[in-house]
Every structure is written in structure tokens, then in C-alpha cells.
Amino acid sequence: MNRPVVLVTGADLAKEATEVLNEFEIIYTGKAPQPENVLALCQLHNPIAIILRYGGISAEMMDAAPNLRVISKHGSGTDSIDKLGAKERGIEVKAAIGANAAAVAEHALALMLACAKSTIHLNERMHAGYWDKSTFKTLELNGKTVGIIGLGAIGQRFAKMCDAMEMKVIGFDPFANNIAAYIAPVDLDTIWKDADVISFHCPLTSENSQMLNAKTLALCKPGVIIVNTARGGLIDELALLDAIAQGRVAMAALDSFATEPMTVPHPFQDNPKIILSPHIGGVSSAAYINMGVGAASNILSTLSAKN
Structure with missing residues (x-):
């Protein structure tokens, strides 16, 4: 008897995840799935579920898999899924919310510190034989203001780290609940005008695409540090380059791109x-x-609820 298929847009899953899916046949697209390959595999295997690791899922792919009932993101960001198309077809879209919160928050902290402490520049100088102790000063973050855009699991975890460093933490998120007492909720204009560091931790939507642009960058403090571990589409990349060239932005640390x-x-x-x-x-x-x-468990819970 053929088992229902779970299609994974990637080359692997953790052993712990495959054990959760032991009643399913798991098909992998490979580590760099192209849309035409994903479409072909949907047509060939008619999966009941898709775990999205890399790439995106289009309405055309959904139509190629009439048995598809859930698209489960291997992570938290679902902007690469046609969610309207899924809703129209009765397909659930799930995310493993919070599963990578510690990892992303730690990376954001590392990027912020790398900017403030010039660790990459100083490392390169040391390897080149220089000793810049008497001529170089780094930025002390104690007492500085960090503006966090997005106060979900990742944003609030990052905020806790910044608070521990005795930074002033302000944050914007109109949808957040149970915001920690050390985060001062503010509007976006306050983030732009008051923050010494701005860190992005929100999903990408049609409403916030390129929210950091020439207009908002002009509102920022001279010498601001920009950190983005969320989605590249939140930033107008050309405007950021121009702001860096003008000195409006001192440093930027980016983990995602348009x-x-x-x-x-x-x-x-x-x-x-x-x-x-x-x-x-x-x-x-x-x-x-x-x-x-998280992605595997979301599949089981969704299918169970639909039965």
C-alpha cells in the first residue's frame, strides 16, 4: 500500500523530524530546488504535504498536487508561499514559530557587536601586521538605544540580550502581545529618529516592503547601525548604499537580501x-x-484536524 507523500524542498531533514513522519514517504527536491523541478515533483508524487526549506511555493505547484492539504515552513517566514492561493484552495499554511528564535537572536547580537566593535576590520588589520590600539576606538553600546522592529519570539529574545547589556530598548510591533517590561513600545517614527541601532525581526508583507528607504533613512540618527536578520525585502538596498556613502548609516550587517x-x-x-x-x-x-x-509536527496536527 502506497504511503502518502511529504515533499521537502531541500536535500534533508533532521532525523528527529523524519521519525515524526514515519508514516509518510518523504521525497526530497535537492539542496537548490528550482521552480520547474518542484512543479514536476508535485505532478509526479501528488504530495499531501510540503515542507518548505528553500525556494517558494506557487499556486501552479498547488494545482499540480490536488491531494495537497498543508504547506509547512521549515522556519518562521512564509512570505515565499502564495498564501492567498493556498487559502483559495483550502490548503493550510503553517510555520514553525519560535523554532529558530535563539539562533536568529544570537546571530543578530553577533552582527550588532561586529559593527559596534569593528571586529572584522580589526581582525583583518591584525592579520596584516598592524597594531591599532593607540589610533582606533570602538563604539560602546551600554546606554545606547536599540530599536527593534518586530516583537515576536526572535525580536523579544534579542531585546532581552540588549537589555542585559544595559541598552535602552524600544520596539515597534502592532500585533505583539505580552511585551516584556523592559521594552518601550513606540511608533515607527520614534524608531527611525531615536535608535542608535535598528534591528529587523518582522515578516515581509506587501505593507512593509522596503520600509527602510530613502525617506525613512533621512529620519535616522547620523551614524546609525542597521541589522537585518529578517527579510531582505524590508530594505531598499540602493537607498541603504546611498545612506552609507553619505555617512548617515555608520555600518550595516545583513543576513538577508532582496x-x-x-x-x-x-x-x-x-x-x-x-x-x-x-x-x-x-x-x-x-x-x-x-x-x-516543528514543521513535521505541524503537518501531523493539521492533517489530524482535517480528518
Whole structure:
């Protein structure tokens, strides 16, 4: 008897996740799935569920799998899924909320510190034989204001770290509940005007696309640090480059980009005021297991509820 199929847009899942799905046949697309390949596998296997690791899921893919009942994100961001198309077809969209919160918050902290403490620049100088102790000063974050956009599991975890460093924490999130007492809720204009560091931790929507743009950057404090471990589409990349060139932005540390993988050559390359990482904030050994188990568990709970 054929088992129902779960299609994974990636090359693997954590062993703990595959054990949750032991009643299903798991089909993998490979580590760099192209839309045409995902579409073909949907047509061939007619999966009952899809675990989205890489790439996106379109309405065309959904139509190619008439048995599809749930799309489960291996992580928290669902902007690469046609959610309206899924709703129209009665397909549930689920995310493993909070599964990678620790990993992403830690990465955001590392990027913020790398900017403030010039760790990459100083490391390169040391390897080149220089000793800049008498001529270089870093930025002390104690007492500085961090503005956090998005106060979900990741944003609030990052906020707790910043509070422990005795930073003033302000945050914007019109949908957040149970905001910690050390976070001062403010509007976006206050974030732009008051923050010494701005860190993004919100999903990408049609309403907030390129929310950091020439207009909002002009409101920011001179010398602001920008950290983005959320979605690249939140930032107008050309406007950010211009603000860095003008000195409005002192440093930017980016883990996500408008186009991924980041196009090469890219104007961010070889810019010493921009620190880059390949959307790896949520990729830790623990998060890999947590996201896989979360995605698998969401499939089981959704299918159970539909039966």
C-alpha cells in the first residue's frame, strides 16, 4: 500500500523530524530546488504535504498536487508561499514559530557587536601586521538605544540580550502581545529618529516592503547601525548604499537580501561598512532539529484536524 507523500524542498531533514513522519514517504527536491523541478515533483508524487526549506511555493505547484492539504515552513517566514492561493484552495499554511528564535537572536547580537566593535576590520588589520590600539576606538553600546522592529519570539529574545547589556530598548510591533517590561513600545517614527541601532525581526508583507528607504533613512540618527536578520525585502538596498556613502548609516550587517542567493557581483561586496552573511541566522545544529520537528509536527496536527 502506497504511503502518502511529504515533499521537502531541500536535500534533508533532521532525523528527529523524519521519525515524526514515519508514516509518510518523504521525497526530497535537492539542496537548490528550482521552480520547474518542484512543479514536476508535485505532478509526479501528488504530495499531501510540503515542507518548505528553500525556494517558494506557487499556486501552479498547488494545482499540480490536488491531494495537497498543508504547506509547512521549515522556519518562521512564509512570505515565499502564495498564501492567498493556498487559502483559495483550502490548503493550510503553517510555520514553525519560535523554532529558530535563539539562533536568529544570537546571530543578530553577533552582527550588532561586529559593527559596534569593528571586529572584522580589526581582525583583518591584525592579520596584516598592524597594531591599532593607540589610533582606533570602538563604539560602546551600554546606554545606547536599540530599536527593534518586530516583537515576536526572535525580536523579544534579542531585546532581552540588549537589555542585559544595559541598552535602552524600544520596539515597534502592532500585533505583539505580552511585551516584556523592559521594552518601550513606540511608533515607527520614534524608531527611525531615536535608535542608535535598528534591528529587523518582522515578516515581509506587501505593507512593509522596503520600509527602510530613502525617506525613512533621512529620519535616522547620523551614524546609525542597521541589522537585518529578517527579510531582505524590508530594505531598499540602493537607498541603504546611498545612506552609507553619505555617512548617515555608520555600518550595516545583513543576513538577508532582496534576491537570494545574493547576485554576484553586487554593490554590497567590497564595501567595508557592510557585514554580510548568507541568510544563516537561523541555521544552527539545534535550530535545524527544532525547525524540522516543528514543521513535521505541524503537518501531523493539521492533517489530524482535517480528518
